[in-house]
Amino acid sequence: MYKIRTYNAISSKGLSRFPTDSYQVSSESTDADGILLRSQKLHTEVLPESVVAIARAGAGTNNIPVADYTEKGVVVFNTPGANANAVKELIVAALLMGSRDIYGGMNYVQGLTEMTDSGEMGKLLEKEKKNFAGGEIQGKTLGVVGLGAIGSMIGNLALELGMNVVGYDPAISVEAAWQLSSSVERMENLEALLACSDFITLHVPAIPATKHLINSKTLSGMRSNAKILNFAREEIVSSADMVAALDAGVIAGYITDFPAPELLGRKDVLLMPHIGASTEEAEENCAVMAANQLMDFLENGNILNSVNYPKIRMSRNGGTRITFTNKNVPKVLGSVLSVLADGEINVVDMVNKSRDEIAYNIIDIEGDLNDSLKAQIEAVEGVVHVRVI
CATH class of the missing domain: 3.40.50.720 (NAD(P)-binding Rossmann-like Domain)
Structure with missing residues (x-):
């Protein structure tokens, strides 16, 4: 059972993506595997050691201490493009408002509260409309x-x-x-x-x-x-x-x-009061994308739209999957493969990608990985975090 902690009001369409038989979603969880949030600031929050991934239902991640979490082996996701249409439409409105004095004209009309004759109001507006002309x-x-x-x-x-x-x-x-x-x-x-x-x-x-x-x-x-x-x-x-x-x-x-x-x-x-992505559709799109990315990582180790990890994906090949993060330096992957070879573990498939100072690996093996071998992998110099899926 995976545990997801939520912050802020997350769209029900996003929350419904988590199967109830394998996910426990709560705003109270203290030992979550993943976090799903919008604007909650995490810089002063104590991150539980159980957390391996954070998904932000939005594009910006200023509210997340990304560098700190990278050192801890925590993947941070965002949802680029999910709110793009909402922002696009608002910018079109802003272009029109910036070209013509729509806002000034509307405010002027609303200020005519003492006028009671529509005919007189029409004459006045015909006279004053030139003050709100634009291009x-x-x-x-x-x-x-x-x-x-x-x-x-x-x-x-x-x-x-x-x-x-x-x-x-x-x-x-x-x-x-x-x-x-x-x-x-x-x-x-x-x-x-x-x-x-x-x-x-x-x-x-x-x-x-x-x-x-x-x-x-x-x-x-x-x-x-x-x-x-x-x-x-x-x-x-x-x-x-x-x-x-x-x-x-x-x-x-x-x-x-x-x-x-x-x-x-x-x-x-x-x-405007920071309403660029404040549409029902945008919030739903962001929540659904964030939930999907979080589930794919927790269940398969795949990474899409991370701000601190490389984009990486591998289809499941049966058996057990190992994922691990390491410092992007030579010999780490070779050392891990040596641990598996010494343990007579056969590698079925693998993929390795790096981004800046970190590298991330997905390895499918035949059979299971016991606790002793996992501990040996964790002890390899340069390895930051290991998961067995």
Whole structure:
């Protein structure tokens, strides 16, 4: 019986993926094998030694101490792309709101509480509507920074809306490249993209290299009529530098899903309460994907969409499966295979992958692995964690 501890409200569609005859799912478990969560911060939580995997129903993993868990041999999963459509649709709304003063016009109408004559209201609105005029997005240039699951979807959709699209991503994956329209013009660097765009939408992860990617220097190279959309992560944009740029007229506007106190009360800023992935469908998609990935790892040792482990999968070949994590140094795998050979254990199939400083291995053997041999594998220098499935 596998035990799953949940944090936050997880969609019932995701929770129902766990078979009740082999999984115990609870928010109270103290000796769980896996954790399923959304936004719960784990940096101050004491992780039970029983936990071997954590699945975050969402893309970002800022709430998880990934580096610490990697050293402990804990696999951390996320769900890239599961909420992409929800974010895509909100960004389309943000583009339209940034191009036309929809928000200002709606607020103006709602403020006419003392008017009782619809005819008079109609005359007034006809007179005042010019104050809320704007432009169309058709024919404008959209710069997409980060061409992953969401960025590529936005780029393709913007083309269908009649926009010109330029993109920049120094680390675009093969999968993302296949999804991206050939009509998206690839830019050589961020500065070139910013200089030619009317709207810029950000879709990069929050890592040290992207902290304050948008700052006083990068803002200075933009068009004065340009507007930035940030539905990725708060840390990517320096709020202080953004305020200074807006005050100086360096750019025209900022639209973000990450409000900050210094951005409040400005007519050139549109703020949303972090609702990019807050749709019923997105929460269901994320929960289902997270649950499936967690089960495949616990039952088979396979890894898909991990932020700290390599992508690796092997079909079951009967017998017993051994998985182990080790430091990515020479001779570890050979030493483990020697332990099996000395124990007269025949290897049926195996696969080995590495990522940065760790390596992960799946080995199928004939028969069973006794506790003595498992202990010998755990004692091999460089081995971090061993599981027998």
